[in-house]
């Protein structure tokens with residue numbers, strides 16, 4: 001049975017789903033060293049934001065097939081390292097949207113009315129009504145940085161509270177912003193005009209310290225900023241300075257440059273700052289949602305099915321995959337075949353998507369062809385996740401072309417590869433029942449299904465050659481299952497394709513090329 005390691009607190013609903021297909025070990029609070037030691041025996045790993053999955057941990061996970069992040073941000077996983085190792089990384093893009101948005105709204109209101117400090121003072125036995133005179137959000141301007149799922153929900157709620165809305169998001173259309181009642185502006189305008197700023201962007205090199213001393217200096221003295229997105233988007237030292245100097249009025253932070261928050265000048269500040277320990281997703285509802293969402297994906301991947309929210313397999317959604325499934329096998333088989341014909345060290349793969357396959361949706365077929373091409377070298381180490389990375393690292397150039405003209409089949413795939421044994425091409429298609437047919441080899445027409453052991457020859461079409469080859473194979477005790485000749489003109493160049501019941505013994509290829517008229521011979525194992 002497969003084994004899953006759960007290294008952060010996950011709702012029981014998720015554990016129950018995992019237990020349908022795997023043995024589940026819950027081990028919270030592992031040190032990096034303990035992680036490296038533990039991980040080799042696991043097929044899957046399920047985490048929240050508490051575990052940092054480094055390259056070292058990933059490289060030690062020899063059996064890992066999937067890392068599931070029960071939440072949105074995958075910045076605590078070294079995704080490139082996982083991709084290189086062929087490990088699918090999945091998340092739950094929507095399971096905690098509402099929880100995080102509501103936390104941001106709660107932070108905005110709590111900050112405006114000093115609720116945490118007022119509450120603490122009453123609990124201390126005080127009755128101080130002067131210190132905690134707050135501000136209304138009604139008719140104030142909220143600047144939303146990042147108008148994605150969470151930012152959109154925050155905008156909708158804030159609009160209902162009578163706030164005016166600005167938004168900064170270079171990847172969102174003006175129409176979408178207008179639909180949400182937001183005026184789309186540049187970041188500087190937002191910083192200068194907003195009374196409240198709320199951040200809902202991922203942490204990337206571009207967004208790291210987006211809110212630094214310079215940005216803080218542009219904000220109004222009455223402005224308050226909320227970060228329920230990711231630590232490090234705000235420069236914490238600069239924020240502490242700005243709050244101390246009264247350059248802005250307040251800040252509410254749920255996320256920090258380093259978590260858990262250690263020694264920090266932020267702790268020394270008063271009612272103008274609220275700090276929560278990364279609670280954005282911490283609602284019962286969100287935790288059930290993300291646990292179920294991610295556990296289902298882990299279960300599916302362990303059962304050999306696709307994941308619906310893989311962050312490192314672009315374009316391979318289950319719907320598209322379902323539609324393309326029969327063609328994926330075709331692409332892999334042809335990739336494997338052309339890779340063997342072209343020899344090792346392929347440096348160019350040309351993939352032509354023909355007929356009804358000539359659409360953008362067919363892009364995963366290129367990945368499948370690459371997977372097939374690399375399978376001789378990498379065996380089970382290559383998969384849909386790492387095929388493109390592996391190809392790039394090996395310097396394989398990929399040319400993808402589309403030709404919508406319908407030929408003999410509704411959709412067909414033409415691959416050509418240049419390698420150490422020259423340039424070779426194959427074309428293939430599917431019969432009505434989904435059976436694969438190789439329809440062309442090196443531009444010679446044939447019609448043959450792939451088989452485990454195949455022999456291809458390039459020869460002159462002349463009497464007696466088939467018989468000689470048959471006798472030679474017979475003398476080596478190799479049984480021929482089927483045979484076909486493809487030629488363009490009578491007595492011209494031709495290819496012969498043989499399906500064999502047995503693998504070819506060593507040395508026989510040299511004997512085959514000694515047969516008069518045979519120029520080249522290639523064996524292929526599929």
Ligand SMILES: NC(=O)C1=CN([C@@H]2O[C@H](COP(=O)(O)OP(=O)(O)OC[C@H]3O[C@@H](n4cnc5c(N)ncnc54)[C@H](O)[C@@H]3O)[C@@H](O)[C@H]2O)C=CC1
Nearest residue numbers: 073100146147148149150169171200201202228229280281
């Ligand atoms: N505090 C917590 O517990 C939680 C935090 N999060 C964090 O909230 C953030 C937002 O999550 P979602 O709304 O689900 O993501 P999303 O992907 O739906 O939205 C992110 C938006 O940011 C925009 N964006 C990307 N780069 C940008 C840039 N340089 N400048 C401005 N906008 C940019 C994108 O166009 C997108 O519209 C993420 O960082 C996520 O990790 C999410 C859930 C819980």
Ligand SMILES: O=C(O)CCC(=O)C(=O)O
Nearest residue numbers: 048049070071072073281
């Ligand atoms: O797992 C958590 O509680 C954190 C959630 C979060 O930050 C995210 O989903 O990006």
